[in-house]
Amino acid sequence: MAPIKTNSDTKDELMIKVIDVQGNYLHDTYERRAKGLVKKGRASYINECTICMGSASGKEPYMEQMTKEEMLKEIELMLKNQDYFKMALDTIEKIPTDMDKELVEQRITAVMNIVKEKETTNQKLIDLWTQMYQA
Secondary structure: OOOOOOOOOHOOEEEEEOOOOOOOEEEEHHHHHHHHHHHOOOOOEEEEEEEEEEEEEEEEOHHHHHHHHHHHHHHHHHHOOOOOHHHHHHHHOOOEEEEHHHHHHHHHHHHHHHHHHHHHHHHHHHHHHHHHHOO
16 A cells, blocks of 8 residues: 655654544544644543544543433443343353254354353443543
8 A cells, every 4th residue: 555645744643533512523634733632622532542523622522421320320220231141042042052063152152152241241341441430
C-alpha cells in the first residue's frame, strides 16, 4: 500500500479515533487535527487514542446519560436474567452421548466457554458501572 501523501510531516503522526456523543465510531484523524478540535472546544479526549465530537466535559458523554439509579436497575436486571445458565445446561443435556467422545467433549467445552464469556462480559459491565457510579 502506498504511503499517504500530505503537504506536511503528518504521515508519521498517531491516528486518533473519532466518536460521536453516543459512542458511534465516525472516522480516524491525525493527532494534530484532534488537538485542534479539542483546543477549539469541538471535541474532548476520551483517552489518548480517542476523541469525542461535541463534548467538552472530558468524560464519555454516552455514559454520562445513565443515572446511578439506572445503573443499579441494569445490574439488578443482569442478576435476575440467568436464563443463559439454564439454556447452557439444556444444550449440554441434548448433546448425543453416542457420538465420538472427543466430539462430545468439544461441544460441552464450547457451551461452557459461551457461559464463561457471558460472565466475563457481565463482570466488565459491573466494573464499568462501578467506575461510573464512583465518578
